[in-house]
Amino acid sequence: MGASESVTRGRELIVEKPMTAALVFIGVVLLLDMLRQLLTGELAISGMLGLIKDGLMRGLVIGLAGIGLSMTYSILNFANFAHGDYITAGAFSGWSVTYLIAGGFGAEANIGSLALVGAGGSVFGGALGVNIVNTPLAVLAGLIVAGSLTIGLALFIDRFMFKPIRDAGGIPLLITSIGVAFALRYLILFVFDSSTRGTTDAGTVPDIRPLVLDGTVPLTLHDGFLVVVAGGLMLGVHFLLQRTKLGKAMRAMSDDESLARITGIPTERVIRSTWIIGGGLTGIAGYMFVLWKGTLSWNDGWLLLLLIFAAVILGGIGSVYGAILGGLVIGLTASTAVIWIPSGFARAAAFVVMILVLVARPQGLFSGRSTA
Amino acid sequence: MTDESTPSDATPDAASSGFEPDGGATTSAATDVTLYEDSILSVRDLDAGYGDLQILTDVDMDVNDEEYVTIVGPNGAGKSTVMKSVFGLTSHMGGTVQFETNDITTMRPEDIIHLGLGYVPQNDNVFGTLTVRENLEMGAYILEDVPQDSLNEVFERFPILEERQTQKAGTLSGGQQQMLAMGRALMLDPELLLLDEPSAGLAPDLVAEMFDKIDEINDAGTAILMVEQNAKEALRRCDRGYVLVDGKNRYEDEGTTLLNDPQVRQDFLGG
Numbered sequence: 151m152g153a154s155e156s157v158t159r160g161r162e163l164i165v166e167k168p169m170t171a172a173l174v175f176i177g178v179v180l181l182l183d184m185l186r187q188l189l190t191g192e193l194a195i196s197g198m199l200g201l202i203k204d205g206l207m208r209g210l211v212i213g214l215a216g217i218g219l220s221m222t223y224s225i226l227n228f229a230n231f232a233h234g235d236y237i238t239a240g241a242f243s244g245w246s247v248t249y250l251i252a253g254g255f256g257a258e259a260n261i262g263s264l265a266l267v268g269a270g271g272s273v274f275g276g277a278l279g280v281n282i283v284n285t286p287l288a289v290l291a292g293l294i295v296a297g298s299l300t301i302g303l304a305l306f307i308d309r310f311m312f313k314p315i316r317d318a319g320g321i322p323l324l325i326t327s328i329g330v331a332f333a334l335r336y337l338i339l340f341v342f343d344s345s346t347r348g349t350t351d352a353g354t355v356p357d358i359r360p361l362v363l364d365g366t367v368p369l370t371l372h373d374g375f376l377v378v379v380a381g382g383l384m385l386g387v388h389f390l391l392q393r394t395k396l397g398k399a400m401r402a403m404s405d406d407e408s409l410a411r412i413t414g415i416p417t418e419r420v421i422r423s424t425w426i427i428g429g430g431l432t433g434i435a436g437y438m439f440v441l442w443k444g445t446l447s448w449n450d451g452w453l454l455l456l457l458i459f460a461a462v463i464l465g466g467i468g469s470v471y472g473a474i475l476g477g478l479v480i481g482l483t484a485s486t487a488v489i490w491i492p493s494g495f496a497r498a499a500a501f502v503v504m505i506l507v508l509v510a511r512p513q514g515l516f517s518g519r520s521t522a
Numbered sequence: 523m524t525d526e527s528t529p530s531d532a533t534p535d536a537a538s539s540g541f542e543p544d545g546g547a548t549t550s551a552a553t554d555v556t557l558y559e560d561s562i563l564s565v566r567d568l569d570a571g572y573g574d575l576q577i578l579t580d581v582d583m584d585v586n587d588e589e590y591v592t593i594v595g596p597n598g599a600g601k602s603t604v605m606k607s608v609f610g611l612t613s614h615m616g617g618t619v620q621f622e623t624n625d626i627t628t629m630r631p632e633d634i635i636h637l638g639l640g641y642v643p644q645n646d647n648v649f650g651t652l653t654v655r656e657n658l659e660m661g662a663y664i665l666e667d668v669p670q671d672s673l674n675e676v677f678e679r680f681p682i683l684e685e686r687q688t689q690k691a692g693t694l695s696g697g698q699q700q701m702l703a704m705g706r707a708l709m710l711d712p713e714l715l716l717l718d719e720p721s722a723g724l725a726p727d728l729v730a731e732m733f734d735k736i737d738e739i740n741d742a743g744t745a746i747l748m749v750e751q752n753a754k755e756a757l758r759r760c761d762r763g764y765v766l767v768d769g770k771n772r773y774e775d776e777g778t779t780l781l782n783d784p785q786v787r788q789d790f791l792g793g
Contacts, residue, residue: 395663398652402660405649412609412643413706414635414664 170510184489193489196365201486207373207442209461209481210380215435215454216462216473217387218428224404224468225424226316228323232307233432234455235334236300240433241440241450242267242342244296245275245349251288252278267446268347275349275444282375282441283356293379293437300433304425331452339448346447349440376442383431384474391470396423404468457484457497460504466514475515480504560586562622562745563608563639563714569616570607576615577603578769585714585747590740592777594753594790595766601749602644604766605716608747609641610634622713636664640707644718644749647703650692654683657691657702661709669709676705679738697728701735708739715739717748721755733759753791757781765790 164171187193219233245267253264253273263272282289311330315322350372359366391397403410403420411417439454440446461480465472480500487499508514565583569576577600585591593601606612608619610631619627626634631641649657658676659668677684680701686694691702700720707715720736721729733755740746750756757763757777765773765786773786780786 395659398656398659399663401652402649402656405651406646409643409647409649410660412611412631412635412641413660414632414710415660416632 167510173506173510176506180490187489194364196362196367198486198489199362199367201488202482203367203369203373205482205485206478207376207481208485209478210376211435211439211442211477212454212458212461212481213474213477214380214383214438215432216458216465216477217384217470218432218435219458220462220465220468220470220473221400221424221428223462225400225407225421226312226323228312228320228327229459229467231324231327231455232330232334233327233458234451234453235331235338236304236429236432237436237439237451237454238338238448239303239334239436239451240296240300241436241446242338243299244292244433244437245440245446246292247295248280248285248288248292248349249273249275249278251291252280252285266342267349269343269345271345271347275347276351276353279351279354280349281351281355282371284351284354289441293434296433296437297430298433300436301426301429304429304432305422308421308425335449335452342448344448346445348444349446350444352444372442376438379434379438383434387427387431387470390427396420400424457481457500460500464504464507464514466516469514469516472514472516479507479515560589562587563747564620565604565608565617566620567617568604568607568619570603570612570614572603572612574613576769577612578607580617580770581766582771583747583764585745587713588740588743588745589762590736590746590760591748592753592756592760592763593747593749593766594756594763594780595772596790599766600769601766602718603769605641605718605747605749609639609716635710638710638713639716640710640712640714641716642700642703642707642718642720644722648691648694648699648706650690652691653688654691654694654702655687657706658683658687658709661706664710669711672709672711676708679708679735680705696723697725697732700724700732704735704739708744712744714745714747717746719749719751721750721752729755754781757791 160171163174184193184198188195188198215233215237218236219230222228222230222233246265249264249267250261252275253259253261255261256264258278259268259273263269266272268274279285280288307330311326312323315326355370355372357368357370359368389397391401399410399415399420400423402413402415403417407417410420436451439450457480458477461476462473463476464479465474465476480503483503484496484500487496491499561584563583563585565581568578568581568583570581571577581600581604583591583593583604593604595601603612607614608621608626610626610629610633614628617627618625621634621637621639624637626637626639635641649660652660658673662668662672677687682698683702683705686698691699694702704715704717704720717736721732724732729752736746736748737759746760748756748760757780760777763773763775763777763780764771765780773780773783775783781791
């Protein structure tokens with residue numbers, strides 16, 4: 151292809167798809183600016199890799215939690231705004247158990263303080279030495295409880311809140327879910343108080359610091375544990391959807407619910423399984439998020455929910471694979487945005503990217519609809 | 523042809539004691555043709571519709587074991603509504619529907635399918651995002667395992683489905699989707715298959731093929747109740763036909779008799 155031909159094609163792109171052309175232009179400018187920063191030493195290569203790692207980790211959490219949101223959207227046809235507070239509920243319940251076990255059920259601190267995850271600064275995770283190496287049992291038990299309790303919570307709320315209005319359509323369900331979100335969030339606030347607590351003994355988490363050209367990129371065991379847990383669960387969901395009878399029925403139902411019913415698929419049972427799988431993943435995502443970042447607060451899930459929605463919409467709402475990919479893109483954007491803009495705007499950058507991608511590809515990265 | 527042991531774990535097997543379909547007892551309001559000595563489906567005085575809107579009034583209909591029955595009539599006559607009502611997809615307003623020994627009048631589709639009754643809706647009748655094979659597997663969802671014999675039979679009957687089994691159903695042509703929908707319903711080896719306009723939207727050369735396939739399915743022992751827009755061809759091939767007008771029975775007779783009836787020809791078959 152000759153130079154003149156590329157120019158012509160470039161001109162065609164500008165004329166036919168001005169928005170896409172503008173996006174490409176902005177992308178090129180940002181890339182050049184990043185190169186400039188790297189060359190002038192304003193930005194260290196190791197620093198950039200650190201940001202990318204951070205973004206991928208965040209992306210895994212967002213993706214894992216996004217699977218549940220996307221699943222319930224595709225099968226129940228409503229956006230569940232309480233999803234963020236399922237994350238928080240999972241995190242608090244799991245960490246309560248982790249504190250209790252790590253604190254020897256009252257041996258090392260007041261049992262009530264342990265159960266309330268050190269409300270009011272009464273116990274600190276650091277003092278209990280909580281991490282995957284020192285207290286593996288406490289962490290695993292917390293992980294399991296976070297998953298199971300969130301399953302129970304999701305089933306309970308579905309049974310008493312969503313099921314009675316299942317046939318009323320997406321909007322009443324959505325509004326109900328906003329109410330559920332508030333109720334849950336303030337219940338958690340009431341019980342556990344509003345303090346942000348440090349949950350892990352971050353200093354003693356084993357890490358490796360590989361040297362990359364101009365500095366080190368720390369990789370901790372908690373990073374590794376998150377990759378293993380999130381990656382494993384995502385593979386599990388893929389296997390479930392593609393290979394198992396239940397997974398195929400879930401895809402069938404998200405494709406066409408009335409046809410599924412005619413075919414003899416027990417739709418209520420599939421809905422229950424969807425809450426079980428989605429709820430479990432969400433609770434585990436909440437627990438892992440806290441283990442990874444080392445702090446826990448009553449509105450963690452709510453704040454994360456906005457990014458999860460961005461990820462799910464970006465990936466093509468209703469698609470599980472889209473949620474995973476969208477999660478990684480949003481996570482990466484939110485953390486690498488600080489290369490160009492002040493960190494206070496990093497979250498906004500994630501939404502800007504979402505909007506820009508949707509301008510170029512309105513159906514999302516994976517064109518919606520299928521749970522597949 | 524299935525025996526009585528078709529999936530019946532969830533079958534509310536009521537009234538299994540006394541019911542013996544007997545021709546003399548059936549009363550058809552529309553005509554005096556009494557050919558129901560072996561009736562497996564009997565619809566009596568059925569009133570049904572959607573929401574508050576009543577479409578069917580006092581509809582009577584029978585299908586005998588292994589029989590091939592068609593419903594024809596003008597647009598809006600309620601032909602498809604009869605099918606949907608039998609399968610529990612409309613609002614029931616009166617009358618009864620009996621399938622073999624079960625009263626299925628107010629049963630839900632997911633329960634009816636356990637009894638050996640299959641339904642192929644007219645439009646959007648495949649799961650487009652699932653593969654051809656997965657669609658067929660879904661047809662046998664209520665069974666513990668995918669019945670390999672039924673799957674092989676379906677593949678034998680519709681070789682194109684075997685060829686395309688790993689392809690997404692949404693990428694199939696209209697005719698192939700229709701075959702897939704039928705194949706999916708046949709996975710449970712039903713006693714009676716309800717077909718809603720199987721030739722709708724097919725190219726003319728495929729219509730004949732589709733009717734041949736239906737003949738084959740019927741010859742293998744499955745009773746058919748079919749709604750068809752393509753009335754002449756349907757009546758030529760079926761055993762018995764019903765003409766439905768304004769949600770009521772108008773005529774009922776052997777297919778060829780209806781086809782040759784001057785009144786029916788003029789009113790409903792375009793002369």
